[in-house]
Each structure stands twice: as C-alpha cells, then as structure tokens.
Amino acid sequence: MTLNMGPQHPSTHGVLRVALELDGETVLRAKPIMGYLHTGMEKQAEYKTYTQSIPQTDRMDYLSPMSNNLAFCLAAEKLLGIVPPPRVQAIRVMLVELTRVSAHCVWLGTHALDIGAMTVFFYCFREREKVLSIYDHVSGQRMMSSYVRVGGLTMDIPEGLLDRCQQFVDEMPAHIDEYEKLLTKNPIWLARTVGVAPLTAAQAIGLGATGPTLRGSGVDWDLRKKQPYSGYETYDFDVPVMKDGDAYSRYKVRLMEMRQSVRIAHQAIARVREFGEKGEYRLRDFKYVLPPKEEVKTSMEALIHHFKIVAHGFFPPVGEAYAAVEAPKGELGFYFVSDGTPRPWRMKVRSPSFINLQSLPTMVEGRLVADVVTAIGSLDIVLGEIDR
Amino acid sequence: MALTQERVDERLRAAFPGASITRQEGPAVRDYTLFVSADKIVEICTFLRDDPELEFALLSFVAGVDLMPRTPRFEVVYSLLSLTHNQRFTLKVDLPDENPRVPTVCGVWPTANWHERETYDFYGIEFTGHPDLTRILLPDQWVGWPLRKDSPLGYQEVAFTHNTPNRTKPAPSLTKLKPKKVKYRAQ
Numbered sequence: 162m163t164l165n166m167g168p169q170h171p172s173t174h175g176v177l178r179v180a181l182e183l184d185g186e187t188v189l190r191a192k193p194i195m196g197y198l199h200t201g202m203e204k205q206a207e208y209k210t211y212t213q214s215i216p217q218t219d220r221m222d223y224l225s226p227m228s229n230n231l232a233f234c235l236a237a238e239k240l241l242g243i244v245p246p247p248r249v250q251a252i253r254v255m256l257v258e259l260t261r262v263s264a265h266c267v268w269l270g271t272h273a274l275d276i277g278a279m280t281v282f283f284y285c286f287r288e289r290e291k292v293l294s295i296y297d298h299v300s301g302q303r304m305m306s307s308y309v310r311v312g313g314l315t316m317d318i319p320e321g322l323l324d325r326c327q328q329f330v331d332e333m334p335a336h337i338d339e340y341e342k343l344l345t346k347n348p349i350w351l352a353r354t355v356g357v358a359p360l361t362a363a364q365a366i367g368l369g370a371t372g373p374t375l376r377g378s379g380v381d382w383d384l385r386k387k388q389p390y391s392g393y394e395t396y397d398f399d400v401p402v403m404k405d406g407d408a409y410s411r412y413k414v415r416l417m418e419m420r421q422s423v424r425i426a427h428q429a430i431a432r433v434r435e436f437g438e439k440g441e442y443r444l445r446d447f448k449y450v451l452p453p454k455e456e457v458k459t460s461m462e463a464l465i466h467h468f469k470i471v472a473h474g475f476f477p478p479v480g481e482a483y484a485a486v487e488a489p490k491g492e493l494g495f496y497f498v499s500d501g502t503p504r505p506w507r508m509k510v511r512s513p514s515f516i517n518l519q520s521l522p523t524m525v526e527g528r529l530v531a532d533v534v535t536a537i538g539s540l541d542i543v544l545g546e547i548d549r
Numbered sequence: 550m551a552l553t554q555e556r557v558d559e560r561l562r563a564a565f566p567g568a569s570i571t572r573q574e575g576p577a578v579r580d581y582t583l584f585v586s587a588d589k590i591v592e593i594c595t596f597l598r599d600d601p602e603l604e605f606a607l608l609s610f611v612a613g614v615d616l617m618p619r620t621p622r623f624e625v626v627y628s629l630l631s632l633t634h635n636q637r638f639t640l641k642v643d644l645p646d647e648n649p650r651v652p653t654v655c656g657v658w659p660t661a662n663w664h665e666r667e668t669y670d671f672y673g674i675e676f677t678g679h680p681d682l683t684r685i686l687l688p689d690q691w692v693g694w695p696l697r698k699d700s701p702l703g704y705q706e707v708a709f710t711h712n713t714p715n716r717t718k719p720a721p722s723l724t725k726l727k728p729k730k731v732k733y734r735a736q
Binding site for chain 2 (some may be wrong): 195196199201203204205208239240242366367368369371380382387388477478479480481483484485492494496498499506507509513515518519548549
C-alpha cells in the first residue's frame with residue numbers, strides 16, 4: 162500500500178510530504194517530497210543588494226533568525242575581507258546562543274507533542290516566549306529580527322537588555338531540569354525513542370548530516386570548536402556527543418547543548434558588560450558599513466558615504482566566498498559569487514534541514530509507520546529552510 | 550601537522566598527472582578552488598574521499614553557477630569537508646551552454662543525490678548516471694530552469710487606480726493569470 166503522509170499532517174512540521182510504501186505497518190520505502198514552500202530566495206537575492214537580502218534569511222529557518230542573519234553576514238564579511246569589532250562579536254554570540262536555546266525549545270516541545278507528551282510543549286513555549294520578547298526588545302520584532310548587519314548590528318543594544326538576558330540565563334538551567342524530569346526517564350518516552358530511527362556514524366557522514374544529527378551518531382564535529390568564528394575559540398564550552406545514533410541520543414545531545422548554550426551566553430553577557438552597555442556596534446569602514454547617524458548630521462564625508470550605501474549598496478570585490486556557522490540545526494552556510502556589483506551574482510544557501518532530511522529514508526525503512534513521526538521529529542527540520 | 554589546502558592540491562596533481570587541474574585565481578577568491586575536467590570528477594572525488602592523508606568524507610554542498618556571457622557558461626561547485634583533518638576544499642567543473650552534463654558523484658557521497666537534483670532543478674544541468682534525476686523543489690510539470698540568468702524574475706503589476714479603470718474588477722494584467730482548472734480523478 163502507498164500512503165501519503167502530509168503535506169497537511171500535523172507531525173510533518175509544516176508542509177513536508179512523505180510517500181510511504183507499506184507492507185502492513187512496516188515501511189518498505191520512504192520518499193520525502195517537498196517544495197510546497199519554495200519562494201525562490203536564491204533567485205530573489207540576485208535582484209537585491211546584500212543588505213536587502215538579510216530580511217529574507219529570517220524567513221528561512223524562522224525559529225532561529227539570528228543564526229541565519231549571522232551566517233549571511235559572515236559570508237558577506239568574508240567576501241569583503243572585513244572583521245567586525247570584538248564588542249559586536251560578543252553581542253552576536255550572546256544572541257545566537259539564546260536563539261539556539263529557543264530553537265531547541267520549539268524542537269523539544271513539538272517533538273514531544275508528536276510522540277504524545279503534551280505537557281512539555283507548554284513548558285517549552287513558555288521559555289521560548291521569553292527569548293522572543295528579548296528579540297522584541299533588541300530589534301523591535303518578535304520573530305523576524307534582522308538584527309545582524311554586514312559589518313555590525315542594526316543598532317546598539319537597548320538599555321536593560323543585558324539584565325534581561327542575564328535573568329533568562331540564570332533561570333534557564335532549572336527549566337531544562339524540568340524538561341528532563343518530564344522526559345529523560347519517562348518509560349513511554351524511552352519506549353518511543355530508544356533504538357528508534359537509527360543512523361550510524363558512517364551513514365550520517367555519507368548523507369552529509371551535520372549538527373545534533375551528526376553528533377547524536379557519535380561524531381565529534383562542531384564548527385564552533387573546529388572552525389571557530391565570531392571569537393568562539395575564546396569561550397569555554399563542551400561539545401556533547403552521544404554514541405547510539407537513535408532518536409533518544411539526538412534528544413540527549415540537544416538538551417546538553419541547551420545547557421552549553423546557556424554557559425556560553427553567560428560568558429558573552431559578561432564580556433559585553435566589560436565592553437560597556439553602550440559602545441561600538443558597527444565597523445568604522447564607511448565603504449561598506451553605514452556611518453553613525455550623529456556623524457551624518459555633522460560631517461560632509463559621512464553624509465556622502467551614507468547616501469552612497471543607502472542609494473545603491475556597497476560594492477564588494479569580484480570573487481567568491483563561503484562561510485558557515487553552527488546553526489541550531491547544523492551547518493548553515495552561504496556561498497556568494499560576486500561580479501563586483503552591489504547585488505550578488507549568485508547566492509547559494511547550504512541549509513542544514515534540507516540535507517539532514519535526506520537521511521530520513523535510511524532511518525525509517527524496514528521500521529514501523531509510528532516511528533516515522535519520531536524520526537521526522539528527531540531530525541529537527543523547518544520547511545521554510547528546506548524549500549527556501 | 551595540519552593538512553593545508555596547498556598540500557591537497559599537490560596530492561591531487563601527483564595522483565592525476567594527465568588531468569587538467571588549474572587553480573582559480575583572483576584577489577577575492579576566498580577559498581582554495583581548483584578547476585578539474587568534468588569527465589575525471591568521479592575519480593578525483595573518490596581519491597579525495599579515500600586517500601588517508603585527505604579523507605574528505607563529507608560533501609558540504611553542490612551548487613550550480615550561471616556565468617552567462619562567459620563561455621563555458623556553467624560552473625558546478627563541489628564544496629568538500631574533511632572531518633578528520635578539519636579542512637575545506639572546493640572543486641569546480643566548467644560546463645558548456647549546450648547540453649551541460651557531468652557524471653554524478655552519488656556513488657562517492659550519497660548526499661550528492663539531493664544536491665544534484667536541486668542543481669538540475671534550477672539550472673538544467675544533467676548529472677549522468679544519477680539514480681533519480683527529477684525536479685525536487687519545483688513542481689514536476691514546471692517548464693524552464695529558473696536560476697539561469699536568461700530566465701526572468703517575473704512579477705505582477707501592482708494594481709493602482711491609474712492602471713485599474715474599474716476598481717471593483719482586477720487590473721487587466723491580472724486577469725490574464727487565471728488559475729488553471731485542474732481535474733481531480735475520482736479515487
């Protein structure tokens with residue numbers, strides 16, 4: 162029998178469709194079919210300046226807008242050959258780690274809901290809402306923050322933000338304990354996840370899986386440690402790895418990651434405090450980055466730079482660059498080909514959800530239909546990023 | 550000692566003495582990139598994956614690029630990642646305007662399957678030997694290759710009062726785009 166799971170199935174996290182070939186309850190073949198949310202972001206980016214494309218990236222993985230902005234800006238900065246000031250890097254790290262906590266909260270809530278644990282959903286969304294209100298505070302938007310810019314940030318952090326972040330990271334470990342109390346030793350949870358949706362290390366590497374999916378299969382690979390960016394080499398944190406490669410070990414990896422993210426955020430907040438609550442939030446390289454507003458009002462040169470950048474964007478050199486970050490879902494990278502004009506000639510997104518989803522057939526073939534739900538949940542996919 | 554990209558280049562040239570391997574030059578080419586010939590791509594990729602000094606076990610992505618006025622017109626970019634030696638490396642293949650085709654690397658890295666389908670979907674580049682070369686993000690009945698530079702972005706005119714005579718009816722340009730009637734087969 163052929164069964165269409167999706168595109169309106171509640172456990173497919175959006176509009177994923179999986180064509181399942183079944184023998185009774187056993188899955189013989191699974192074929193993911195996607196593209197229902199395809200909006201041609203890569204094509205659109207070729208008609209926009211670099212800065213105009215940043216809001217597009219929010220809408221890719223809409224659970225972690227800051228990570229997407231950061232990946233985009235790092236790739237553009239690599240192309241331009243500029244490095245933002247250390248205070249900016251610390252603020253970026255702080256916000257990106259909070260993003261990881263909130264993205265994992267949504268993942269845990271929905272994944273548990275799929276398997277039948279309703280309560281966890283409410284706890285997780287309570288904490289996620291706190292991160293969203295921090296976004297609101299910092300950028301004026303709850304979800305589509307577009308806060309990171311090429312060479313810096315949109316604006317300086319507002320008053321009281323650091324105290325809010327500090328309060329959040331102080332409270333968060335107790336909340337993670339709560340989630341663990343609900344799930345980690347819960348016999349129903351164990352029955353639904355232990356040994357389900359297995360993926361060996363060799364399979365995961367061959368299928369290009371990254372992020373918690375790869376680390377859940379026993380491969381110690383985290384871009385923040387191995388190819389550090391934004392000063393991650395100066396933070397003190399561990400990379401959690403689990404050997405078994407099943408849905409339960411991916412769950413454990415993500416929960417441990419949340420604790421590590423809180424740990425990094427603690428250090429980042431302290432670092433931002435050291436730099437000062439108000440300070441430099443953009444690189445002073447006015448060929449590529451907007452000059453501060455106060456200078457625009459007093460200096461002729463700054464006004465000209467401001468006008469040039471607003472009117473037609475910055476001109477990168479002819480060339481190409483690829484930069485990747487460890488997003489909550491895996492390696493998120495942007496590849497730019499530039500022809501020297503303010504619009505990228507080509508923008509390629511290496512989206513982790515798209516590539517991790519490719520391991521779904523390997524996980525579910527020969528297993529039961531009910532395990533497909535667990536497998537999709539444990540992969541942590543966002544369809545906005547898959548279809549782009 | 551850490552593996553350098555120059556060393557990868559050296560190893561590759563030593564292993565394939567007859568093949569044409571050139572480095573991409575340019576002031577802002579930020580990653581070490583080699584152009585290789587399309588017919589040698591599978592052997593080169595297998596070598597890069599299996600050589601114990603290199604071990605590029607993970608294919609990060611495959612991307613197509615359309616450099617339209619230029620001949621050869623297309624490029625296919627392979628971005629490789631070595632987990633054991635913590636190094637990235639980029640390979641490129643040039644393809645002509647007419648019948649762009651390159652052998653598939655699905656046999657080397659299973660992940661190439663979807664990447665190549667995506668490149669086919671957007672650029673019409675054929676990956677010979679691919680097990681399931683169909684459209685992946687666009688609908689199957691789509692005509693054309695949308696990310697090619699000669700494919701227009703397309704837009705719908707915004708309806709203002711000056712171009713919409715009767716505001717109760719949609720603008721003339723919009724009426725052309727009637728939804729297609731789809732017949733659903735009874736199950």
